[in-house]
Amino acid sequence: MHELGIAQEIVSIVVEHAAGARVVRVVLEIGKLAAVLPDAVRFCFDLCAEDTPLEGASLVIIETPGRARCRACGNELTFDRPFGRCPCGETDLEWLAGAELKVKEFEIIDV
Amino acid sequence: MCKTCGCSDDSRPTLTNLETGRVVALDERHDHDHGHDHVHSHRHDHAGPSTATIALETAVLAKNDRLADRNRGWLADRGILALNLVSSPGAGKTTLLERTIRDLGGEISISVVEGDQETLNDAERIQATGCRVVQINTGTGCHLDAAMLAKGLDELDPPRGSVVLIENVGNLVCPALFDLGERAKVVIASVTEGDDKPLKYPHMFRASSLLILNKIDLLPHVSFDLAHFLKHARAVNPALRVVRVSATRGDGLEGWYDWLRSRSP
Numbered sequence: 338m339h340e341l342g343i344a345q346e347i348v349s350i351v352v353e354h355a356a357g358a359r360v361v362r363v364v365l366e367i368g369k370l371a372a373v374l375p376d377a378v379r380f381c382f383d384l385c386a387e388d389t390p391l392e393g394a395s396l397v398i399i400e401t402p403g404r405a406r407c408r409a410c411g412n413e414l415t416f417d418r419p420f421g422r423c424p425c426g427e428t429d430l431e432w433l434a435g436a437e438l439k440v441k442e443f444e445i446i447d448v
Numbered sequence: 449m450c451k452t453c454g455c456s457d458d459s460r461p462t463l464t465n466l467e468t469g470r471v472v473a474l475d476e477r478h479d480h481d482h483g484h485d486h487v488h489s490h491r492h493d494h495a496g497p498s499t500a501t502i503a504l505e506t507a508v509l510a511k512n513d514r515l516a517d518r519n520r521g522w523l524a525d526r527g528i529l530a531l532n533l534v535s536s537p538g539a540g541k542t543t544l545l546e547r548t549i550r551d552l553g554g555e556i557s558i559s560v561v562e563g564d565q566e567t568l569n570d571a572e573r574i575q576a577t578g579c580r581v582v583q584i585n586t587g588t589g590c591h592l593d594a595a596m597l598a599k600g601l602d603e604l605d606p607p608r609g610s611v612v613l614i615e616n617v618g619n620l621v622c623p624a625l626f627d628l629g630e631r632a633k634v635v636i637a638s639v640t641e642g643d644d645k646p647l648k649y650p651h652m653f654r655a656s657s658l659l660i661l662n663k664i665d666l667l668p669h670v671s672f673d674l675a676h677f678l679k680h681a682r683a684v685n686p687a688l689r690v691v692r693v694s695a696t697r698g699d700g701l702e703g704w705y706d707w708l709r710s711r712s713p
Contacts, residue, residue, distance in 0.1 A: 339590060339622035346508050354504060361499060365508075372625055372651040419650045420684040429686040438508045447491055447500040 340374060343438070344381035351443050352389050358445035360391045369417045370403040370435035394443075403435030461596060464568055464583045465603050466575045472603065474584070474596055512626055515594035519629025522601065523612070527713045530612040532592075532628050534652060535636035536645075537618030540662040542570045544636060544695040544704075545613055549577045552705060556712050557610035561600040563592040563617045570615065580604060591622035594629055609713040620649040631711065632657035639663045639670055643677035650684045658689045658707055665694040 351363055363382075367375050375398045382396050403416040407423035408431055414423060416435070422428050461474035489502040507513065523530050535541050542562075549558050559580040562571040571583035582604045584596050597614065606612050614630060616623045624633075635656035637645050640663055646653040653659065659681055667674070674692075681688055691703035 339625060342589070342593075343508055346511070350504070350506055350508065354502060354506075370651075372621065419654050420647075422683070428683050440504045440506050440508060442501050442503045442505075444492075444499045444501045447498040 340377035341381045341385075343373060344378050344385045347378075347382065347440055348385040348389055348391055350440050351391055355390055355443065355445055358390065358448070360394045360443050360445050362395045362397060362444040363391065364397045364399065364441045364443065366399045366401060366437045366439050366441050368401045368403065368435040368437040370419045370432070371438045372419075373438055375400060399441065401435060401437055404433040405430035405435075406433060407431075461587050461589055462585045463596070463599050463603055464571065464585070466568070466571050466581050466583065470603070472599065474599055509625065509627075512594045515598060516627035516629040519594055519598055519601065522598075523629060523631075526606070527609045528606055528612055529610075529711055529713055530614060530628075530630045531708075532614045532616055532623070532630035532633045533636060534616045534620070534623045534633055534656065535618060535638075536620045536641060539618070539636045539638045539641065540695050541615050541618070541636050542573055544660065544662060544693070545615060546573060546577055547695050547698070547701065548613070548704070548708070549574070549579045551701065552708070553577070553579065556709070557607055559604055559606045559610060559612055561592075561597065561604060561612060561614045563596075563615055565589070565617060580606070586617055590617060590619050591626050592616050592628060593626045597628045611708070611712055620645070620652045624649075624651040624655045634658045634660060636660045636662055637677075639667050639672040639674075643673045644680060646677070646680040646684045653681055653684045653688065656685070656688065658691070658704075660704055661690060661692045662695050664692045664699055665697045 351360055367373055379396055386392050386394060403419065404413065405416060406413050407425060407427050408429045409427035410423060410425045412423050412425065463472045463474055489500045491498060491500045533541050545560060560574045562574060562581060562583040563586060564570055565586050568583050571581045574581040582600050584592060584600050614628060633656040635652055637659065678690060681690065691700055693700035693704055
């Protein structure tokens, strides 16, 4: 359940950058290959946001697919797990994207 | 229970030096030591309170990655090889370490950082081999992180040009995400666990450089398809090196020792 620690980290990153402002929305990007379950992050986020300027903020999670290039034929493919096979039969893939785990942006009440 | 992360007050991470008996609390996870990234904001003027969006694009694990880089530099400055040993609970990490220390102790200077949620049991087993060891107890945490290792290395104070073997918490999921600053991850699997482990836990097998398949002396007694296991492991990580061993009986250990020797300072 590393998602608890990850949710805590997300809250502390946003708390710091919000500099005391009330936060109403947080947007995350979680790649399909990040080994992080969006539902588990969602579950933990509300708990971690309690008693912080993020309490009650909505959480938007953008899930990005895993993308890889076949080292044999150069074909670009999409996967939702960190391994796979190119239609040419090759399993040696160069992973291009999908491991993202970041806070993209957040929205504060402007006073 | 702590409202921030759900930990209970009596299960905070601790570090124990088996040599001196010193116990240190590790409370890094409550620190707020993030870098200040360049941020952009723009206003929204809807009906209701006016809001502003602040673009961050900050990696959630950036703090851990920064600390891992610091550990990597610390180790490199001292010419120390650090390996992160990962597996499910009961795969035989501690037994493999005991055997490795006994067999190579005269040849390579080895010290150990033990990671477990609770108890000093594994560190006591390592200490019994005469090896220097510190134990990190993660409390509710399911993995070691770079901040814990930094404290562990400080306390262990490994000699220059030595090898530090880090036994992570038994868990095939979470330790894959947390860089400690090690040179490589070594994943240990055992034939009693089932041959589909690489497919079930692909992140760990993908993040590792060496796979040690342990307990091969039990192969005649379990329904473990070695060919399937190797096929699955290579599908997940085509570059993964594999050695097959029995840490209790000694079979195949030369393959692991050769791998370790070729990377030792």
